[in-house]
Amino acid sequence: MTRNLVEEPRFLPITGKEKEKLGIDSFDIIIISGDAYVDHPSFAAAILGRNLWSAGYTVGIIPQPDWQKDEDFLSLGTPRLFFAVSAGNVDSMVNAQTPNKKRRQKDAYSPGGRLKRPDRATIVYTNKLRSLFRNTPIxxxxxxxxxxxxxxxDFWSDSVRQSILADAPADLLVYGMGERTLRLIADRMSAGDPIRSIRDIPGTCQTMPVxxxxxxxxxxxxxxxxxxEVRESTVWYAEAFAAHAREQDPVKGRAVAQPHPKTVVIQNPPAMPPDTAELDAIYDHPFARAAHPLYREPIPALEPVRFSVISHRGCFGDCSFCALAHHQGRIISSRSEESIAKEVERISRMKSFRGTIQDVGGPSANMYGLSCNLWKT
Incomplete structure (x- = not known):
């Protein structure tokens, strides 16, 4: 691949002016996010973008584009490789409505808490991109x-919906934590592989004509x-869920397929979670731990985590009420103590730091450092 020789900026570019200032003709990858851009490891666009940049790719971010107009989606041009689309850190429907199906009045991931993302944001953003960039991979x-x-x-419509890949005109879906998976996709495409030929990367889903x-x-x-079948029968629905849940083991999991009326959705086995060295590298970036300076209003979701440190990922609890194991997996990946201490030291040098680390942990409380031999075989 063509290595990125542009020095990693304090904030990843989100405007055409920043792109020009960095001397970039076209980005390798453009991330579309339903969240405001906060350069912090708890925010997906930042951690994915930083890791792709360190792997040699130029990355631009279009945060919270106005989906009713074209301008925001066109603002950074056409990426050399692909668009990467996410609704944000929270499902857009959970973000938009309370459990009583009342519209929320604020969005913690937006400047000033203003409402700036559409319902079913992944589908909306992908449809808009496909209409504007017909041949660009998504x-x-x-x-x-x-x-x-x-x-x-889908609780919000009280109905069984199709796979999001059957509704959104995307080429690939990355499930789980995507740092390595996105990089592998970028490496393959940069080496000349068309995206529709990339069918074997763990942690991805694709569609196939019936x-x-x-x-x-x-x-x-x-x-x-x-x-x-699953739309009409709760028994078939339960059997389908149980069947694919059994295949979420990255060691022994098999490929899973589910027919839809116009396509077949195929899931490759899950990606292996990062080991300690890889997880250390994922968090070893010069995060500003601040919102992009373009914003004039605070991002409410930043303050509770500004000086927090992520120590591990995954949860082997697999509780029925929780989606964590279905997204991060059941294997615990832990950072080294040296990596955690290094991040704390960086935080301590920040002018805005007042002496208190808000949290050192992960989604699964006290599972840091735990291991099991079955996770390796």
Whole structure:
């Protein structure tokens, strides 16, 4: 691939002027996010963008584009490789409505708490991009795409919806934590592989035409009850969920397919979680731990985590009420104590730091450092 020789900026570029100032003709990858751009490791666009940049790719971010107009989506031009689309750190429907289906009045991931993202943001953003960039690859990911990768019950419409890949005109879906997976996609495309030929990367889903699926070799796939069946039968729905849940083991998991009326959704086995060295590298970037200076209003979601440190990922609890294991997996990945101490030292040198680390932990409380031999075999 062509290595990125542009020095990593304090903030990743979000405007055409920043792009010009860095001397970039066209970005390798452009991230579309439903969140405001906060350069902090708890915000997906920042951690994904930083990791791609360190791997040699130039990355631009279009945060919270106005989906009713074209201008924001066109503002950074056409990426050399692909668009990466996410609804943000929270499913856009959870972000928009309370459990009583009342519209929320504020969005913690937006400047001033203002409402700036559409419902079902991944689908909306992807449709807009496809209308403007007909031949440019689109990769979707994030919590919204991950948890809607198969036919699923949608509380907000009280119905079973298709896989998000059957509704959004994307080329690939990345599920789970996507740093390594996105980089592998970028490496393959940079080496000349068309995105539609990239069918074997762990942690991804793609679609296949029904006619092609029927004529292809299906041995080795776990074939779920199709969308029409799970939509009409709670028994079929439960069986489909249980079947694909059993395949979320990155060591022993198999490929899973689910027929839909116009396409077949195929999930590759999950990606192996990062080991300690890789996780250390993921968090070893010069995050500003601040919102992009373009914003004049604070981002409410930043303050509770500004001086927090992520120590590990994953949760082996797999509680029925929680989506964590379905997104981050059940294997615990822990950073080294040296990496954590290094991040704390960086924080301590910040002018805005007042002496208190808000939190050192992960989504699964006291599972830091725990391991199991079965996770390796």
């Amino acid at each position: 990769v979707i990911g994030g919590i919204e795409a991950s948890l809607r990768r198969f036919a699923h019950y 006619s092609e699926w029927k004529s292809s070799e299906q041995e080795g796939f776990v074939i779920l009850p199709g969308y029409p």
